[in-house]
Amino acid sequence: MAEVASQELLLAAAFVSDAQYNRNIPFKTSPEAVRLYYLYNRWFMRTATYFFIFLNLSLAVFEEPAVYPLPFLATSLVEVLCLLVFFGRLMHFAKITHRNVFWKDTKNICIMVAILLSLTDLAIYGALRIYNIKSVRWSRIVRPIFLINFAESRQIRRAFRSIRNTLPEITYVFLLFMFSLLMFSLMALKLFGERNLQTAEGLPYFRDYLEIVFDLYVLVTTANSPDVMMSQLAIQNILQFIWKMALFCLFPRLSAQQVISLSSRMPAFDFSSWYALFFIAFVIVNTYIFMSLFLAVVYNNYKKHLKNEIRTLAYMKRRKMIEAFNLLKEEEGTQFVVREAMWKQLVKLVAPDISNSHRELLLRISDDEQKGFIDKKSFLQLADLLNIQVITLKIRSHPLGQWMPRVYRSAVSQFLRSVVRHRGFVWTYDVIILINAVFIALDEESPYISYAEWVFLALYIIEILLKVYTYEPRAFFGKNQFWNWFDTLIIFAALTATILNTTLKSTTKYNSQRILDIVFILRVLRLIRIVDSIQRFRVIMNTLINIVPTMLTFGGLTLVVYCIFAIIGMELFHGKIQFFPPNSNAPYALECGNPALKDSLFARGKYCKNNFNNFASSFIVLMELTVVNQWHVFANGFANVTAQPAKLYFIAFHIVMVIIIVNIFVSFILEAFFVEYSLEKSEVETAIEQKIQELGMGVQEEALQDEQLLDNMESPDNDLEGEGGTKAQPKGLVFKIASKPHACLQ
């Protein structure tokens, strides 16, 4: 069909497809450009681009300082290859858009500059390397630009835009927060600074203003929570002393004995509790109020930005659909319409993989009165219609029922199937899962327990087979049957791994640790299924599963930030801290190979393995910094081995990652759950559902929920007790709208 499609049809299909996937590429309308545009959007072109972006990013693993060192020539050749691919992709894009549009788009300029910078840096570094001069590969920082700026990663760009829009608002709050921090630091300096206090460790306490600011900033993150207050002990002693002196001065006639008894009888002057008030006030104001304020500002902007974004998208979508309509319209009476045949060809082009029956359903919705054409209003809905995942459930009789109908319909078989369909079947297996959990927790050594593992595996396999026997296999493994797929994969992977392990064990007399690990994890994962049995949990789990794709966006965002900070971190701190095995004889092995760390919390915490010596270690350190706890130990450790301003690196990371990105992530989860709590079906979804019900092809929701699996998929010749054919099902088909995340969150 696609071969005979006219140029207009191809162009219109491109518009509709753009509208469907929210793409906003202003392509040229020449035949060649449209052809190139189709090629540009092919899945393999996009996948290849992503592949090379990640290849380029992962070069950091192989370049000095490397996790797996490769020769410079190899990495630079790969980098040049990646840059060539990026350039090619960009040229491809240039071919399909208008020249002035292309040059106005900052994305393209960014990519070109990044390519140029990378090449220049590579050339300089290579040249200097020949003369053995060590220089810095600074261009590695620009690599995440490719991830951000290629048109495919629209969502990451949107997240960055969201951050950019939040910045002005958050800056004000941040300044106020810094002001509060500086004020409290000044107070701390005045209250504690000039009294020669010592920490519990005997180090000077709260002497230097900048030190205090840093300590209190860390206290905001609660990372040094009780410790920073611990020199109360010292304060108390000194104040006790001062109190005694004051008693001497005020009542000179008291004997020394009397003074001591007086001051010991006066717990009212246990000042330390009063000084704790300082820290309590600080924590309330800065940790609780200001940190909530940051969340409030980020969340508020996130919501506002989301609204604007949706408005823009809707406008863009409508414009594209109107262009498509204008290409295909024909006059019909007083209005312009699109003929049914044309519409069908268009849908086939745009969505080649939807079934005929699904297409028929869409046509029935668009052409409500079966007039043979689609008017403008219905046509504009097409992109939204295509976006709604309608599950076509083909009502087929069970293949076994066709191959050996006598056996399949025998009384035993009927009974078996009714047992499987019974609610007790699910409950039985829930109990089995719980027993299995106990067995997993028990010791592995006893042979009975390892035999029990085989029993459980067998039970699970029987369950799956019984379900496939009862329900139609193609329905059981339908696109949206997440839990069925999950079960089957987990069980068969566990079966394979267990068999492999047993074979290995019987041949080599030794468990392979890695396979065992996988077996363990698979066994535990099996237990997740029990969650699915409880309605309330299922709702929460479904929301969580629905937001996973968008969470990947935050994964991308985090990746970009981590990459940049890891590369800077490696330049700043590479090799300063080394890890030695516990019984090493290297000099300063206990101080991570650096005498500057002697007696530091970093060395005492045995954190030497957390260093910036390669890309993987850097990522782990940054992950630990994201989790916040003990980050001051890292900051102080690395500041000790380089210079004090190195702390700024850690503070910057905290601001970017924890205050901004984690808060955006929290906002996203909040919004996702609020949407889920107050979910109303969109207008288009309602229209489709209505039509499905009108056509009598709907799945009874209750029946579905009650029976847990798709009972109604049984062929009509299979007697349905109780329900008694409420509606004729004309085409042996039922439709159901898949529950999906809210469009705005995708």
Add this chain to the structure above:
Amino acid sequence: MAEVASQELLLAAAFVSDAQYNRNIPFKTSPEAVRLYYLYNRWFMRTATYFFIFLNLSLAVFEEPAVYPLPFLATSLVEVLCLLVFFGRLMHFAKITHRNVFWKDTKNICIMVAILLSLTDLAIYGALRIYNIKSVRWSRIVRPIFLINFAESRQIRRAFRSIRNTLPEITYVFLLFMFSLLMFSLMALKLFGERNLQTAEGLPYFRDYLEIVFDLYVLVTTANSPDVMMSQLAIQNILQFIWKMALFCLFPRLSAQQVISLSSRMPAFDFSSWYALFFIAFVIVNTYIFMSLFLAVVYNNYKKHLKNEIRTLAYMKRRKMIEAFNLLKEEEGTQFVVREAMWKQLVKLVAPDISNSHRELLLRISDDEQKGFIDKKSFLQLADLLNIQVITLKIRSHPLGQWMPRVYRSAVSQFLRSVVRHRGFVWTYDVIILINAVFIALDEESPYISYAEWVFLALYIIEILLKVYTYEPRAFFGKNQFWNWFDTLIIFAALTATILNTTLKSTTKYNSQRILDIVFILRVLRLIRIVDSIQRFRVIMNTLINIVPTMLTFGGLTLVVYCIFAIIGMELFHGKIQFFPPNSNAPYALECGNPALKDSLFARGKYCKNNFNNFASSFIVLMELTVVNQWHVFANGFANVTAQPAKLYFIAFHIVMVIIIVNIFVSFILEAFFVEYSLEKSEVETAIEQKIQELGMGVQEEALQDEQLLDNMESPDNDLEGEGGTKAQPKGLVFKIASKPHACLQ
């Protein structure tokens, strides 16, 4: 006026006053009951109740284990007194309500049971004490019930209701969270448990299932973040060993040398990085997703509950107002109305302290067309009208202008006043504050700097005097001039303290540390004023100041939870851990007096001072537990000295305080700021403003903002340059609606 008020009027006034303050007390309508009801609501009765509630709560400070020990007789007498007061208050309440209403209200039953329990316990404890048998004062736990259940603390009750309503929803999420925790723990047991791993400290690592669950629960709060992963080191070594063994087994023909070189050349099998994935997955799922989920659930319920609450309040208010209307209504033509005279008497009774002009304004709003009566619709608005804080700005000429008009209006005086009114004046003082900040941070020792302090004090006092000279004093110290009050108080307190300190120093040659501390704090607080100069900061600050009263509710909530946990904690852990001064000779001084703490993190962290030995210490420990960091050290420490299940106490506190109350607090701040961001004036407020503008008595908002202080308050005889009397100001009065927090947040 109140003496001649009829019974109906008194009753109606009680209804209106109830509606105004959102009270919901179903009192009897008999003359005596109404009289008692007025007495019941008097400020001194309410204050006295609060006083005795807090007295009762603070008894914990004086009872064993005491901060300030008092004899048992004294504390028990005070307690009996408090209980008598509570009983009296309850009887008073019983007198004014119907009997069946009284006995249906769980609040009253609660209070009576609490009084009975307290008395019983007191009697038993006292009796046992005579025979020297030590028993537990278990009834102390019920004391917070008085704070919650007395009708005055409506807001705390509302917060508790909010928590109760959130519980079912949060329980589901919590169960899912626990399920995830247990699953991950099982996985950890399987992955790490059976390999004889050791922590960096050489202790067994991840062996016992319950230990793992606790460790991972702590990891969710990020308190033990990098440390719990640290035995990766050990894992790595063991896996390296296993890998070598596997190589031996798989390729038996390799020489030992070859195996070692192979395994050392294979950094690909640095398993530790792969195991870090376990922890990363754990932190993402449990710390980031589930903790956000808790916030989402709490916030969602908080919003929903707030909406219901407001709806109920509005209904209750309307009902009360209708009852009041029915009491006072008279027939006028076809409808029932309230006569103006009656209305005025009513308003005087309900709000005796509002000015005549303000009452006139309200009348003009209610009786729009000056018909001499108020119809039902307008009457029902009265409670809302009274709730809106209208600031009556009396336009008076400056008292100096009246006393010595010639001097006050002289050219010098005029110039001075225009200087003070100039924006540069504010800027100059901002610069002075900044310079002052630098001086504060500098060393105190130099005499020049201590002289500078006097200069700054003088400058600030001059500023206040100038402002009072320029603006009308009564307006300058108006009710809503928060910053003026703040400035003046801070400056005069600092002045007093500095003078006191200097006197003390010159007589006793010794600084009093406490006075110095106060001086320091006052000096630093002075700097806050600079925030007020920047518009954007002022908005945020105003929101913060507006929500302070409601934050006190959370203070009450926290107090209740702290009290209960402190009392339980003291019973469980009292005396188990002791603090000794650093150079004490007591046995086990380094182990907090308890050999069970030998080598524990608790003793090594020098946390001995954090114990449950008295009420104040308990509060500080609970505060540190609220901040979360290092809480596992506390939990382990106290579990070591008592029994392992003691950890449950800490987990319970974490769930109640951090997961529920902190999240409600965050929800409250989020909501407060969203309301602030999208603040629209209520219907009634708009009506008042309209009326104020109509009457030409409004303050130009812009003029106010520009001039920073209330310029328009100058009497009209004072020439206003530029503005040129845009509107006649008939009564020498202007009104302004005070910005106030959203009603629903109060």
